[in-house]
Amino acid sequence: MIRRPPRSTLFPYTTLFRSKKHKLRKLRKKMYHEFAKIKQRREALKEKIFNEELLAQMSRADQFDAEAWVKEFLVKATTDPRTLVPKRPRPVRPTRYVLD
Numbered sequence: 001m002i003r004r005p006p007r008s009t010l011f012p013y014t015t016l017f018r019s020k021k022h023k024l025r026k027l028r029k030k031m032y033h034e035f036a037k038i039k040q041r042r043e044a045l046k047e048k049i050f051n052e053e054l055l056a057q058m059s060r061a062d063q064f065d066a067e068a069w070v071k072e073f074l075v076k077a078t079t080d081p082r083t084l085v086p087k088r089p090r091p092v093r094p095t096r097y098v099l100d
Contacts, residue, residue: 028035
């Protein structure tokens with residue numbers, strides 16, 4: 001008796017795909033704790049960097065002297081010739097409408 005091939009032409013592909021899927025599932029299950037450790041280390045590092053940035057920002061805010069900044073700004077505004085001349089607005093060009 002002659003044996004017929006399966007009706008679905010996708011049969012070999014789907015079994016191959018399922019086996020890859022199964023292997024990946026097994027790998028994830030086996031490596032779950034390793035992946036969790038890696039993720040935890042990554043998040044701890046991100047948190048550490050974030051806290052360092054916050055502390056740096058707080059120290060800059062503590063060192064900021066508003067009165068000195070205003071005095072420096074006023075001196076710069078009165079001595080710099082570019083700040084005395086008001087900026088002219090850009091000329092508005094009329095738009096051209098092309099009608100076909």
